[in-house]
Amino acid sequence: MLRLEPRAKPSRALSLLSPLIALAITVAVGVLLFALLGKDPLRALQMFFVEPVKNLPALSELSVKATPLLLIALGLALCFRANVWNIGAEGQFVLGAMAAGWVALQAGGDLAWLGRGIVVVILVAGVLGGMLWAAIVALLRDRFNANEILVSLMLVYVAILWLSYLVYGPWKDPKGYNFPQTVLFDAVTQIPRLAPKMRANVGSLIALACVAVVWIFMFRLYRGFALQVGGLAPLAARYAGFSSGGALWTALLVSGGLAGLAGALEVIGPLGQLTPHVPVGYGFAAIIVAFVGRLHPVGIVFAAILMSMFYIGGELAQSRMGLPKSLTGVFQGLLLFALLACDTLINYRVRLGAEKLAR
Amino acid sequence: MSEARLELSGIVKQYPTVRANDDVRLRVMPGQIHAVLGENGAGKSTLMKIIYGAVQPDAGTMRWNGEPVQVKSPAAARQLGISMVYQHFSLFETLTVAENVWLGLDRSMRLPQVAARIGEVAHSYGLDVDPGRPVHTLSVGEKQRVEIVRALLTDPQLLILDEPTSVLTPQAVEKLFVTLRRLADGGTSILYISHKLDEIRALCHHCTVLRGGRVTGEVDPSKETNASLSRLMIGAEPPALRQRASTQGAEVLTVKGLSLPRLDPYGVDLKDIAFSVHAGEIVGIAGVSGNGQQELMAVLSGEDPRAPVGSVTLEGRDIGRLPPKPRRRAGLHFVPEERLGRGAVPTLSLAQNTLLTRTSTLGPAGWIAPSRVRALAGRLIERFQVKAGGPDAAARSLSGGNLQKFIVGREIDAGPRLLIVAQPTWGVDVGAAALIRGELLALRDAGCALLVVSEELDELFEISDRLLVIARGRISPSVPIAQASIERIGEWMSGLFPGGVREAERAAA
DSSP: OOOEEEOSOOOOHHHHHHHHHHHHHHHHHHHHHHHHSOOOOOHHHHHHHHHHGSHHHHHHOOOOOOOOHHHHHHHHHHHTTOHHHOOOOHHHHHHHHHHHHHHHHTTTTTTTTGGGHHHHHHHHHHHHHHHHHHHHHHHHHHHHHOOOHHHHHHHHHHHHHHHHHHHHHTTOOOTTHHHHHHHHOOGGSSBBBSSOOOOOOOHHHHHHHHHHHHHHHHHHHHHHHHHHHHHOOOOHHHHTTTTTHHHHHHHHHHHHHHHHHHHHHIIIIOOOOOOOTOOHHHHHHHHHHHHHTTTTTHHHHHHHEEEEEEHHHHHHHHHHHHOOOOOHHHHHHHHHHHHHHHHHHHHEEEEESSOOOOO | OOOOEEEEEEEEEEOOSSSEEEEEEEEEEETTTEEEEOOOOSHHHHHHHHTTTSSSSSSSEEEEEEEEEEOOHHHHHHHHHHHEESSSSOTTTTTTTHHHHHHSSSSSOOOOHHHHHHHHHHHHTTOOOTTTBGGEEEEGGHHHHHHHHHHHTTTSSSEEEEEEESSSSSSHHHHHHHHEEEHHTTTOEEEEEEEHHHHHHHHEEEEEEEETTEEEEEOOOOSOOHHHHHHHSSSOOOOOOOEEEEEEEEEEEEEEEEEESSSTTTTEEEEEEEEEEETTEEEEEEETTTSSHHHHHHHTTTSOOOOOOEEEETTTEEEOOOOOOHHTTTTTTOOOOTTBBTBBBTTTTTHHHHHTOOOOTBBBGGGHHHHHHHHHHHHHHHHHOSSSSSSSSSGGEEEEEEHHHHHHHHTTTOSSSEEEEEEEETTHHHHHHHHHHHHHHHHHHHEEEEEEEOOOOHHHHHOOSSEEEETTTTTTOOOGGOOHHHHHHHHHTOOOOOHHHHHHHHHHH
C-alpha cells in the first residue's frame, strides 16, 4: 500500500522536477491514447515534440502562439501570487483586441497623420481595454466583496458577445459578402515582423521585455513584495500595513493590461482584422501555463513554449494523421492534472506499506 | 498495590525530524490526579494523542485496567472510557450548550435527556452551566466547563486535560481544582498536562516529567519545590532576571476616552479606555483572553484605524487614525501575538521577513537590495541568538522560541520610542523566554516606553513597573507593581475594579 508522509520541509529539487515528471506522465498517457486510437504513437509524439521546433519557420509559428500565452500568464502569475483568482483573462484579451481593433480601423482616416506611430497607440489602447475589463472585477470585489472568480469568468462571455455584436453589426465590412468580420486593417497598423516571410513579430520581444519587468516587480520591488505577502499571509500583510485593496487593484490592472496587450498584438499581428474567432482560449490555457511555470516569470517562458507545442502539435496531428484536434485540450488538461498531483510530492514523500502499529 | 488504570511502557514516536517520544513510561492509578509536566515540545501532546488514539506509536505497549489494548481512534478511546478536554475549545458558537454536548455524544439520546444529564453532572461536580444558553454568550471559563461536562457525560474512567488553566482567572482555577478533586475522589483518574509548577504542586498526587521526549523524573509534586521541578523539566534552574531600578521619563503613549464598537460579531466593544505609558517603564496589561486585548492591540498598532480623534496620542501627536506604516515611522513598533502568519510569513525567508516592518534597507523607489536585507537578518540572528539556518531559512523552519526572538529582535533593533508586545513568551521555551524578557528590560533601561499584554501573570509581575487589567473591554486603574497582589489582580480580571463592568452594572441597577 502506498502512503504519504509529510516532509520536514518542502523539497526544493522536487519543486523544480515536478513539472518535468508531470510532462513525462502526460507523454506516457498520450502514448497509450494514440496506441488505443490505432495510430503510431512515435509519429504522433513527433507531431507534438519535434515538428514544432524543426526549423526556423516552425519556430516562428511557435513564437506566434507562445507570445500571447506568455503575456497573459505573466499577469496571471502576479494575480495568483497575490491570491487574486482572475480566471477571466480571456475576456480581458478580447477587450484588448476590440480596443486595438477600434483604433486600427481609424488608421486610414482620422489617425492617418500618425503614420507607423499608430502601432504604439494601438498597443496602448489594447492595454487600456484589458485594464478596463479587469477594473470592473477589482471594483466589484473591492466595493461589494463580489467573488472575483465568478465575476471575471462571467465577464469573458460578456466580452465575447460584445465582440460578436460589433463584427456582426456596426463594424461589419460592407464589402465582406456579409461575413462577420471587419475590414482588413490598413497596412501601417501591422506589427513589424522579425524576418521576411515569417509571422514571428516584435510582439515576442515585447513579451520577453515584460518577463524582465515582472521579474523585477516580483523580486526586487517593495510593492511587489507587499503584494505577494498579501497572498501568502493576509494577517501579516495587515500587520505590516500593506493595503489589501492596493494589492487587488495592482494585480488585476497589471494582468488585465498584459492580457489586453496580448489581444492587441494578436489583431495587428497574425489576424489583421476582427472576427468572432479572436478568442481561441489563450486566456484559459494561460492559467495552466502560469502554474506549470511555477508562477515564476522565467518558468512561464518555458511553459508557454511547451503549451504552444501542444497547440501546433494538435493541429498537425489533425491534418497529417487524422487525429481529432481536441487532443490539444486533452493534453493541456492532462498536464495540469499531472502537475497538481506531482506537486503533492513537494511537501510529502511516498512510502510503501501500511503505517506501523504499536506492537 | 491495586492494578493501574493505565500503564504505558516503551512508547516511541518518531517524526521525520524529531523523536517526540522515546521509551516513555506512564502509570496512572484509579482516582489519581497525575501531572505530565514538560516544556513546549517535550512530547506531552504527542503522548496524550497516543493515549487518545489520535496518533499511533511506533513501538511500545499500552495496558488499560491490566488488559493490553491498541487504541486506534479517539472513538475507540471513548469506548474504553478515556475522555479528553483539549486546550482549544471545539464548540459551535451559535449553538446552545446542550446542542453542543449532544453533537459530541457517541450514544443516541434525545436533546431534553441530554439537557437533564448536563444538569445532573453539573450539579454533582459543582460545574454550573445553563444547558439552554448559546455558547457565544459564555465566558471562557464557562466554555471550558461545557467541555468538561461533555467529557464527563461519557462516564470516563480517565479524563485528560490539556493545559486547562491557560484561559482562566486565578479564582476560576480554584473552582476547577475543587471539581477535579471531587472527580478523583469518585474514582476517576485524571491526567493533567501543564507547565505551571504551582498548580501541579497544589493539585496533583503524582507527576511524570518529560524533557526532549524522555521521562526525566517521576515524583510526588507536593514534596518538591518549584526549583526542583523546573530542574527536572528544563535541566537547569530558570535564569534569574537582574533587579530593576526604573527611571520614568516623559509620557509617550496617552490613551483617553477610547470607546469603539467591535468589528467582529464575537469581538469585544472597547469602553472608555484611558491609560498612559512613560519612557523608561514597562506597563503590563493583565486579563483573561478575549476581553478586548486583541481589539485594543489593533487600535494601537494601526490595523484598526477607527479610533476617535484625540483618543490615542504618541508624544503629543494624534495617531489614532494613521495606518501601521506611518505609526512605525513615528516610533511605534508592535509584536503581535501570533508569530506564524502574522508576525512573520511562514514560507518566506527570515531576510524577506525583515521587510514586513523594516524598510531602512530599501533603496530609492522601494528597490530591494538582497544583500542589505540579508545583512540585516544576519545581524538580528547574531544579536538575539536566534538558532536558524541563516538569513535564508524559512520562518516556519524555526522553533517557536527562536522565531519569537527574531520577531521581537526585529522590532527592538528598529530603535522604537514605544514598543507594544502581545504575549511576548507564549509557547516559548524557558531559555528563550528569559532572553526575551531580559531584552525588554534592557530596552526599558535605554529609555523606551513598553506596553506588554500577557495572560501569564507571573511574567507580568516579573517585568512590569505598573499593571493594568482589562476585563470586558474596560481597563482598570493602574497599580504600581509593589502594591499589586495576585489576589487583587485576579479579582480585577473578572471585572471587579473601580470603573469596571461589574461596578457599572451595579450603578445602572
